[in-house]
Amino acid sequence: MYRVFKGKYSDYWxxxxxxxFEYHNIPFLDLKIxxxxxxxxxxxxxxxxxPILCKTRGIHDANKAARDxxxxxxxxxxIAVAVVEDRMVAKDMLELYLKRNLPLIPTQVFNDEYKAxxxxxxxxxxx
Amino acid sequence: xxxxxxxxxxxxxxxxxxxxxxGDLNYQIERSQEDDELESLVVLLNWLxxxxxxxxxxxxxxxxxxxxxxxxxxxxxxxGDFNLIGINKGALMQLGISKKNxxxxxxxxxxxxxxxxxxxxVSELILKQPEYTGSHKFQFASDTPLKKMFLCDIHCIPPxxxxxxxxxxxxxxxxSNRKLIESKVKLRKMKAAxxxxxxKPKPKIMLTHEDVKMVQEVRDFILQNLDQPLPxxxxxxxxxxxxxxxxxxxxxxxxxxxxFRYYTEERVKKAAIYLKNTRVSIEDAAKLxxxxxxxxxxxxxxxxxxxxxxxxxxxxxxxxx
Numbered sequence: 001m002y003r004v005f006k007g008k009y010s011d012y013w014x015x016x017x018x019x020x021f022e023y024h025n026i027p028f029l030d031l032k033i034x035x036x037x038x039x040x041x042x043x044x045x046x047x048x049x050x051p052i053l054c055k056t057r058g059i060h061d062a063n064k065a066a067r068d069x070x071x072x073x074x075x076x077x078x079i080a081v082a083v084v085e086d087r088m089v090a091k092d093m094l095e096l097y098l099k100r101n102l103p104l105i106p107t108q109v110f111n112d113e114y115k116a117x118x119x120x121x122x123x124x125x126x127x
Numbered sequence: 128x129x130x131x132x133x134x135x136x137x138x139x140x141x142x143x144x145x146x147x148x149x150g151d152l153n154y155q156i157e158r159s160q161e162d163d164e165l166e167s168l169v170v171l172l173n174w175l176x177x178x179x180x181x182x183x184x185x186x187x188x189x190x191x192x193x194x195x196x197x198x199x200x201x202x203x204x205x206x207g208d209f210n211l212i213g214i215n216k217g218a219l220m221q222l223g224i225s226k227k228n229x230x231x232x233x234x235x236x237x238x239x240x241x242x243x244x245x246x247x248x249v250s251e252l253i254l255k256q257p258e259y260t261g262s263h264k265f266q267f268a269s270d271t272p273l274k275k276m277f278l279c280d281i282h283c284i285p286p287x288x289x290x291x292x293x294x295x296x297x298x299x300x301x302x303s304n305r306k307l308i309e310s311k312v313k314l315r316k317m318k319a320a321x322x323x324x325x326x327k328p329k330p331k332i333m334l335t336h337e338d339v340k341m342v343q344e345v346r347d348f349i350l351q352n353l354d355q356p357l358p359x360x361x362x363x364x365x366x367x368x369x370x371x372x373x374x375x376x377x378x379x380x381x382x383x384x385x386x387f388r389y390y391t392e393e394r395v396k397k398a399a400i401y402l403k404n405t406r407v408s409i410e411d412a413a414k415l416x417x418x419x420x421x422x423x424x425x426x427x428x429x430x431x432x433x434x435x436x437x438x439x440x441x442x443x444x445x446x447x448x
Contacts, residue, residue, distance in 0.1 A: 043405060047401075047405050061173075073396075088167060096171055
């Protein structure tokens with residue numbers, strides 16, 4: 001069993017050493033929401049670093065201030081990030097985001113959760 | 128046969144390209160719920176326009192054809208019920224309405240749906256704090272397929288000051304680079320006339336595409352290795368195919384900061400996130416941010432935030448209040 005933390009904008013839980021992170025429905029991600037999300041996640045992690053599986057399905061769009069903040073501060077206490085996304089537009093958004101902001105930690109986008117977990121497992125072994 | 132929504136989106140893309148061609152980077156295309164190639168184009172164009180706008184703001188515009196081509200000053204004056212009691216020419220021009228039609232209208236009726244929600248939040252804040260000041264982005268209602276973002280300054284004058292509440296909302300579009308340079312020269316001359324000692328402006332060097340690429344690589348390297356000691360400038364320069372003099376010069380010109388200060392400030396900012404959002408000890412927050420010496424960390428932190436890490440935590444972390 002794992003404990004699920006229900007945040008204002010996303011849910012978090014830890015399973016097999018991986019932090020799962022699922023956004024709620026966010027029509028437009030702005031800086032205030034981005035700061036709140038990172039803050040909640042860090043509080044939940046209690047100072048420990050994890051590989052993170054991030055489900056971005058709830059996000060419809062984001063502004064530049066939020067994107068810039070997440071690119072720099074969003075990787076705090078993260079070992080690696082696997083983003084699970086299957087929407088065409090969202091994948092293009094992520095591709096542009098990763099091109100513009102070189103990730104500070106290993107980051108990849110996956111269509112399905114299974115492949116995302118395999119990617120993150122490689123970081124668990126090195127822990 | 129093309130669906131109406133496809134035609135509308137194609138039309139919006141064309142309109143945005145025209146706006147960019149005219150040098151205006153403040154427009155965005157209204158998003159739809161579609162998940163297809165066309166919607167991808169819409170979002171990529173929106174994001175790139177936003178990125179370009181951010182990069183060029185206050186420096187130049189894409190196509191300056193005249194001194195005041197890209198300068199609009201917009202002003203609204205509202206009463207305590209948030210109705211318009213004053214509006215300037217720029218605002219009337221932008222909204223395409225007459226003064227007679229505007230006066231007495233509620234401010235929210237001038238905004239599009241998304242911004243009406245934002246305004247609802249702002250008006251609540253004003254009701255709670257009659258002296259509220261702040262900046263918010265609004266889009267005004269229009270018939271065009273594109274939406275334009277305006278970063279507005281809101282300044283409230285409380286009833287105690289003049290008998291009734293007044294709310295001033297103003298914003299402006301950046302002026303051309305030429306105008307900015309002229310203003311700077313004027314300011315310098317004025318200050319010189321007043322016999323104020325001015326720091327000598329540092330000569331700037333022309334940056335090539337390679338310089339920009341190199342300096343961004345150095346920045347990425349620093350950000351990716353914040354937990355490691357910073358290599359010497361000579362070593363950094365050698366790694367990125369340049370010399371230390373040029374690296375220092377280009378970096379400070381590009382980021383308005385020295386390499387070492389940038390590295391320290393980024394580590395301090397990282398530590399602030401831990402102090403604000405976690406219960407880790409100050410020593411651990413320092414370590415997680417790449418500081419090996421807590422005393423050095425505290426000094427650097429205080430220099431940047433003007434308060435010590437302990438005070439910062441007490442001020443911003445709910446768990447330590």
